[in-house]
Amino acid sequence: MIRFLMNQTLREEDSISPNLTVLNYLREHVRKTGTKEGCGSGDCGACTVVLGEVMNGRLQYRSVNACLTFVSALHGKQLITVEDLKDGSSLHPVQKAMVEFHGSQCGYCTPGFIMSMFALTKNKPLADKEDVFEALAGNLCRCTGYRPIVEASLSLSQNQPIRDQFADYEKQTVARLEAIGAPDVEHSADGKSVFTPTNSDDLASILIEHPDARMVAGGTDLALEVTQFHREIPKLVYLGR
Numbered sequence: 719m720i721r722f723l724m725n726q727t728l729r730e731e732d733s734i735s736p737n738l739t740v741l742n743y744l745r746e747h748v749r750k751t752g753t754k755e756g757c758g759s760g761d762c763g764a765c766t767v768v769l770g771e772v773m774n775g776r777l778q779y780r781s782v783n784a785c786l787t788f789v790s791a792l793h794g795k796q797l798i799t800v801e802d803l804k805d806g807s808s809l810h811p812v813q814k815a816m817v818e819f820h821g822s823q824c825g826y827c828t829p830g831f832i833m834s835m836f837a838l839t840k841n842k843p844l845a846d847k848e849d850v851f852e853a854l855a856g857n858l859c860r861c862t863g864y865r866p867i868v869e870a871s872l873s874l875s876q877n878q879p880i881r882d883q884f885a886d887y888e889k890q891t892v893a894r895l896e897a898i899g900a901p902d903v904e905h906s907a908d909g910k911s912v913f914t915p916t917n918s919d920d921l922a923s924i925l926i927e928h929p930d931a932r933m934v935a936g937g938t939d940l941a942l943e944v945t946q947f948h949r950e951i952p953k954l955v956y957l958g959r
């Protein structure tokens with residue numbers, strides 16, 4: 719069973735293939751299509767989503783490529799997609815900035831940029847130009863020429879973190895993520911398994927028992943076997959815990 723928060727909604731998935739990427743999960747299983755597929759290989763950033771994780775009692779946010787992340791990596795985390803940023807009928811400050819600075823033309827890259835910018839506002843509220851370049855380095859846009867996007871991102875730079883619904887609900891989110899608990903050591907579905915050791919002794923035991931298992935951390939290379947070569951990986955060992 720893989721348990722995680724989709725924004726604030728608990729998802730419990732026991733029949734999801736360990737080879738399924740977060741991108742395909744979102745678009746094909748949940749029908750959330752705001753997250754786009756551009757390259758499917760970690761190069762364009764159109765699929766960027768943000769993961770919230772508890773570190774020392776606080777939420778830490780990380781932007782990731784959904785096309786290279788297997789769903790098993792979501793256990794115990796908060797998955798935030800572009801659909802989650804609006805608060806009622808109000809756009810999130812990041813979205814407003816993109817509108818005000820004309821940072822979107824065809825719009826295909828926009829959800830990915832928005833999510834990278836959102837993660838930056840959380841991780842480094844007082845970001846300078848270098849921080850913005852670094853945060854957006856994984857996002858490609860073929861229309862705007864980048865200047866309006868960079869200016870939109872710089873306009874959000876301030877001393878204090880942006881007040882938004884994620885900040886307002888941080889305590890509750892931390893409590894709900896902590897309540898999810900440790901992952902199952904083995905999750906199997908669709909004839910495949912993913913093992914999630916939480917210490918090096920368990921990792922060693924799993925590898926002795928399953929020497930043919932492939933280890934996955936970020937998935938930058940390994941996920942391409944699934945997304946680009948359409949191979950199946952029967953046994954994965956997720957090292958993120």
Ligand code: FES
Pocket residue numbers: 754755756757758759760761762763764765766783784785786
């Ligand atoms: S779709 Fe291009 S990085 Fe994921």
Ligand code: FES
Pocket residue numbers: 821822823824825826827828858859860861862
């Ligand atoms: S606005 Fe068209 S690719 Fe960025």
